[in-house]
Amino acid sequence: MENDLRIEYVGPFRHHDVVVTGHRVPFLEAALPQGGKVSLVLDRRFGVTLTVAEAEQVVPFLAHTIAVAMGYACHPTEEMDHPVERPPFPRVVGIGEIRSKEAPDGE
Numbered sequence: 320m321e322n323d324l325r326i327e328y329v330g331p332f333r334h335h336d337v338v339v340t341g342h343r344v345p346f347l348e349a350a351l352p353q354g355g356k357v358s359l360v361l362d363r364r365f366g367v368t369l370t371v372a373e374a375e376q377v378v379p380f381l382a383h384t385i386a387v388a389m390g391y392a393c394h395p396t397e398e399m400d401h402p403v404e405r406p407p408f409p410r411v412v413g414i415g416e417i418r419s420k421e422a423p424d425g426e
Contacts, residue, residue, distance in 0.1 A: 323419075337349050342382075344394065347381060347385065356371070357369050357374040359377075379394070382394035386402055401419055
């Protein structure tokens with residue numbers, strides 16, 4: 320009996336987890352090719368190759384944007400044990416009572 324399923328097991332793949340301030344950045348993987356470059360892959364779909372200096376600038380920004388997209392205030396800092404959850408809606412801030420002057424009679 321022939322198997323109707325068309326399954327492939329591709330790999331293994333080698334990648335590095337990306338860690339910023341002691342915390343792994345979810346959905347971000349890195350490969351370290353020769354020549355002082357870093358290849359970053361986001362969500363296994365989008366990739367870019369940067370110099371190490373460029374990656375030092377870009378990766379913290381990516382870490383924060385991923386954390387915010389996941390509902391956290393930011394990627395954890397060195398002082399944080401875990402990310403801080405952010406409420407799904409901005410906090411309601413009252414602006415006080417608005418009063419208008421009543422126009423005098425006849426105007």
